[in-house]
Amino acid sequence: MCIRDRSTWGSSKKDISSGEDLFSSEKVTGHRMGDLNLPKATLSAFIKEVVNDEGLKITPEFTNLIIEISRDYIHTIAGEANRVCLEEDKKTISHDFVFKALTNLKLMDHIEELKLYQESCSKEIKIKGKSKSRETEENEEEMREEQRKLLESIRDQQIQKEIASK
Numbered sequence: 696m697c698i699r700d701r702s703t704w705g706s707s708k709k710d711i712s713s714g715e716d717l718f719s720s721e722k723v724t725g726h727r728m729g730d731l732n733l734p735k736a737t738l739s740a741f742i743k744e745v746v747n748d749e750g751l752k753i754t755p756e757f758t759n760l761i762i763e764i765s766r767d768y769i770h771t772i773a774g775e776a777n778r779v780c781l782e783e784d785k786k787t788i789s790h791d792f793v794f795k796a797l798t799n800l801k802l803m804d805h806i807e808e809l810k811l812y813q814e815s816c817s818k819e820i821k822i823k824g825k826s827k828s829r830e831t832e833e834n835e836e837e838m839r840e841e842q843r844k845l846l847e848s849i850r851d852q853q854i855q856k857e858i859a860s861k
Contacts, residue, residue, distance in 0.1 A: 733769070738762050772796050 739758050746753050773788075775796035780788045790813055797805050
């Protein structure tokens with residue numbers, strides 16, 4: 696069971712039974728928790744967008760608290776994914792390690808939604824890849840046409856030089 700004492704915002708979560716750090720961002724990233732921040736303006740805009748749908752006003756303290764909680768959430772999951780990755784002797788954290796981290800942290804209810812999001816991102820990347828390949832094909836065709844025109848122009852210039860020199 697994890698607890699969080701409000702007087703220790705920014706410190707690691709501790710396991711009540713052992714007092715052991717469940718996550719230490721300094722161990723994982725070489726940075727202290729306070730050294731790493733999320734983009735406040737982006738998160739503030741997102742929070743306002745969500746809250747304004749309900750017609751509520753928010754205080755700066757509320758925004759700061761949500762940002763702090765979000766940062767802790769991300770750091771905890773990233774740290775656990777890193778630990779799982781290292782245990783499996785891998786050097787790159789993939790989505791599978793994130794899913795395992797969420798399972799280890801007993802956040803399985805997040806996995807299904809993330810898998811759906813991952814699928815939509817994969818489809819979007821494939822679509823962008825296809826459109827880029829189409830753009831590349833179109834660009835190649837345009838370049839071939841331009842090259843053909845340049846060669847014709849050079850050929851015409853050489854013919855005109857030959858005519859002029861006679």
